[in-house]
Amino acid sequence: xxxxxxxxxxxxxxxxxxxxxxxxxxxxxxxxxxxxxxxxxxxxxxxxxxxxxxxxxxxxxxxxxxxxxxxxxxxxxxxxxxxxxxxxxxxxxxxxxxxxxxxxxxxxxxxxxxxxxxxxxxxxxxxxxxxxxxxxxxxxxxxxxxxxxxxxxxxxxxxxxxxxxxxxxxxxxxxxxxxxxxxxxxxxxxxxxxxxxxxxxxxxxxxxxxxxxxxxxxxx
Amino acid sequence: xxxxxxxxxxxxxxxxxxxxxxxxxxxxxxxxxxxxxxxxxxxxxxxxxxxxxxxxxxxxxxxxxxxxxxxxxxxxxxxxxxxxxxxxxxxxxxxxxxxxxxxxxxxxxxxxxxxxxxxxxxxxxxxxxxxxxxxxxxxxxxxxxxxxxxxxxxxxxxxxxxxxxxxxxxxxxxxxxxxxxxxxxxxxxxxxxxxxxxxxxxxxxxxxxxxxxxxxxxxxxxxxxxxxxxxxxxxxxxxxxxxxxxxxxxxxxxxxxxxxxxxxxxxxxxxxxxxxxxxxxxxxxxxxxxxxxxxxxxxxxxxxxxxxxxxxxxxxxxxxxxxxxx
Numbered sequence: 001x002x003x004x005x006x007x008x009x010x011x012x013x014x015x016x017x018x019x020x021x022x023x024x025x026x027x028x029x030x031x032x033x034x035x036x037x038x039x040x041x042x043x044x045x046x047x048x049x050x051x052x053x054x055x056x057x058x059x060x061x062x063x064x065x066x067x068x069x070x071x072x073x074x075x076x077x078x079x080x081x082x083x084x085x086x087x088x089x090x091x092x093x094x095x096x097x098x099x100x101x102x103x104x105x106x107x108x109x110x111x112x113x114x115x116x117x118x119x120x121x122x123x124x125x126x127x128x129x130x131x132x133x134x135x136x137x138x139x140x141x142x143x144x145x146x147x148x149x150x151x152x153x154x155x156x157x158x159x160x161x162x163x164x165x166x167x168x169x170x171x172x173x174x175x176x177x178x179x180x181x182x183x184x185x186x187x188x189x190x191x192x193x194x195x196x197x198x199x200x201x202x203x204x205x206x207x208x209x210x211x212x213x214x215x216x217x218x219x220x
Numbered sequence: 221x222x223x224x225x226x227x228x229x230x231x232x233x234x235x236x237x238x239x240x241x242x243x244x245x246x247x248x249x250x251x252x253x254x255x256x257x258x259x260x261x262x263x264x265x266x267x268x269x270x271x272x273x274x275x276x277x278x279x280x281x282x283x284x285x286x287x288x289x290x291x292x293x294x295x296x297x298x299x300x301x302x303x304x305x306x307x308x309x310x311x312x313x314x315x316x317x318x319x320x321x322x323x324x325x326x327x328x329x330x331x332x333x334x335x336x337x338x339x340x341x342x343x344x345x346x347x348x349x350x351x352x353x354x355x356x357x358x359x360x361x362x363x364x365x366x367x368x369x370x371x372x373x374x375x376x377x378x379x380x381x382x383x384x385x386x387x388x389x390x391x392x393x394x395x396x397x398x399x400x401x402x403x404x405x406x407x408x409x410x411x412x413x414x415x416x417x418x419x420x421x422x423x424x425x426x427x428x429x430x431x432x433x434x435x436x437x438x439x440x441x442x443x444x445x446x447x448x449x450x451x452x453x454x455x456x457x458x459x460x461x462x463x464x465x466x467x468x469x470x471x472x473x474x475x476x477x478x479x480x481x482x483x484x485x486x487x488x489x490x491x492x493x494x495x496x497x498x499x500x501x502x503x504x505x506x507x508x509x510x511x512x513x514x515x516x517x518x519x520x521x522x523x524x525x526x527x528x529x530x531x532x533x534x535x536x537x538x539x540x541x542x543x544x545x546x
Contacts, residue, residue: 061223061264083266084221086253106254107320119293119322126323127246127253129226130268173319180318194453195317 068132072097073141081128088112088123091138099139099168103197110196113169113176114138120176122195139168142175150216151175154209162200170196174210183214222262230271232396232428238267239426240398245269247289247325250316251332258340260333260349274327274430277301282436284308288327288429292316292382295326305434306544307385307443307462314447315381317454327429330383330393330409331421334376335456337361347373347417355417363522364456367530369484370518374417378410378485379456385445387486388462388478391434397427406432410485439466439474442544446537447480448529457481459529461537465496467546472496477538479513482530489513492534501542503535510535 064083069076072095079094088105091097091114100123103111107125114123115137142149151174154160161167173196177183182192189210190203198206227243229235239245243265246252255261274287277298284305286295295301296312316324324332338344338356345354357365357375365375386406394403409421423429443464449455460480466473475496477489492509499505510531517527 063223064225066226083224083226084256105257107250110317110319113319120319121323122317122319125248125250125254125320127249130246130249130270177318182318191453192318195319 066129068129070131070133071135073137083127083129085128086124087114087116087121087126087128087131087136090128091123091136097138097140100172101165101168103166103169108197109166109169110173111166111169113172113196115172115176118179120173137172139172142171149175151178151209151213154213154216155206158205158209158212159202160205160209161198161202166196166198166200170198170206174206174213177210178214178217183210186211189214221257222259222264224256224264224266226266226268228268228271232272232274232430235267235269235272235428236396236398236426239428241265242425243267245428247328248291248320248323250320250324251328255333255340259342260340269428276431279304280433284434284436286326286432286434288431289325291322292324292326292329293318293321295382296321304436305389305440305443307389307440307445307464308382308434310443311381311385311445311447311460311462314445314453314460326382326432329380330386330406330429330432331423332380333420335379336365336376339376347413348376348420349418351416351418358520361522362520363525364458364481365520365523366482366484367514367517367519367523367526368482368487369412371413371415371417371484373415374413374484375520376413376417377457377481377483379480380486381445381447381457381460381480383410384460384478384480384486385462386432386434387488388443388464388476389434389440390476391432393432394430395423395427396430397424399424401430403433407486407488413484437466437474438468439464439476442467442541442546443476444537444540444544446533446540448533459526459533461533463534463537463541465501465538465541467501467542470500472499472501475509477509477513477534479530479534482517482526489534491515496538501538503539506535506538507531509538 065080066083067080069078081090091100101111103109105124107122112123113120116134151171177192183189186207189207227238229238244263246266246268274289276287277290277295278285279300292312296309302309336357338346339348344356347355355374366377391406392403393406411419445462447457447460449458457480459482462478464476475493477492479487492512495509495512513534514527514530519527
């Protein structure tokens with residue numbers, strides 16, 4: 001059985017994916033990463049397909065597509081998706097917003113946390129078709145231009161990460177934790193951040209960053 | 221994942237009519253969509269019920285009414301739920317993670333499927349996933365499995381926390397289907413595995429949970445949910461106890477006890493309740509109630525620890541209920 005926290009390959013695109021939208025915010029590094037991961041993806045595909053295909057099938061059915069509208073980081077998007085796609089895969093593969101990470105892909109690790117209509121959710125367990133009309137905020141939508149969100153800055157100040165894979169999810173969950181009013185103490189933060197796992201064990205820094213950003217927000 | 225059609229319903233009637241012929245309802249998706257990805261569940265038609273207006277949370281006189289599509293987080297944070305039904309709020313907050321509680325509906329919570337590892341393992345036998353294939357947990361990894369209500373065909377526990385609170389508080393639920401609506405105790409939603417563990421609940425095809433109603437009583441405020449697990453939060457119960465006491469003049473007038481993590485469904489402890497009623501609260505009395513809760517327990521090689529843990533969890537939760545300010 002898969003263990004929570006082990007990075008998963010993207011679900012194999014056995015369906016038509018709407019063409020990638022070019023984003024003016026894209027820099028050359030992201031373009032490079034996308035090109036690189038396409039090559040890796042191709043070499044991994046047979047394994048990923050095998051994994052996903054285990055188990056009995058009733059019949060080979062045709063993929064079903066549907067249209068959804070999303071407002072992602074303030075920008076309206078109209079997308080043709082496969083009904084099977086998760087919100088996570090739509091963000092990463094259709095919109096190339098790869099800041100949101102796929103960890104366990106089963107709701108256990110929190111790496112894929114985004115805000116939907118202002119509430120934190122795990123985007124891996126969100127069937128994208130259910131989110132027609134929703135407003136989504138990802139880690140890419142948090143900063144104000146080059147000015148980091150206070151919690152992003154606090155994560156740097158307190159070294160709230162090591163490898164960084166869980167960090168986007170931690171920060172999205174942390175901003176919601178503060179908004180909900182559940183960041184009054186380290187103890188409270190630990191309880192209300194329990195849906196975000198950090199394999200490196202950067203919890204002391206993560207907790208300190210959230211407590212400090214919450215205190216700053218109360219003062220401002 | 222098997223390709224599936226999706227239809228959106230915006231009323232109960234539309235949902236039921238769309239679900240005829242074998243479609244499945246999808247609300248938060250935290251169980252069903254996950255299991256579809258694993259191809260443990262293979263529906264080819266889905267009815268998205270999120271636009272059906274069933275998300276209300278309100279007091280109707282002395283009764284708490286929770287719409288089936290209310291989210292776990294909203295019920296747990298509701299001021300009247302916290303004040304009048306602390307057991308409901310506490311059990312909800314002890315389940316899942318903040319993200320999942322924002323997504324998961326109350327109806328879906330009751331219908332969530334088991335967390336026995338073999339249920340998701342296609343290369344292992346599991347009578348729930350594939351009837352008559354056998355039960356790998358009987359001789360396999362069964363530390364998390366049930367000791368009450370088991371059969372030779374399945375020993376998986378029901379994973380919900382709030383269902384345990386509902387069973388303790390005599391909550392009832394209303395469901396609506398092609399043949400109209402009916403109301404019955406939440407406890408009667410869950411089937412014992414017997415020889416057909418793939419049948420987990422008593423809903424008929426296309427029936428939709430509409431609401432859950434929890435009655436108040438003199439016991440509802442002196443109530444606690446104690447969940448014992450491998451880590452402090454975001455983990456399923458090894459053993460959990462939901463208890464509610466009505467104490468007057470230092471005598472226990474009424475007692476409700478239900479346990480999770482030990483039964484193949486949320487398990488009401490009526491024998492232990494009878495030991496308490498009419499008695500003065502004491503450590504010795506609570507220990508006897510704890511011991512009585514294990515009557516009929518049938519542990520396996522990996523979960524024998526649950527029997528003494530169950531007795532102690534019931535005893536400790538009763539002590540915690542006595543510490544609630546009157």
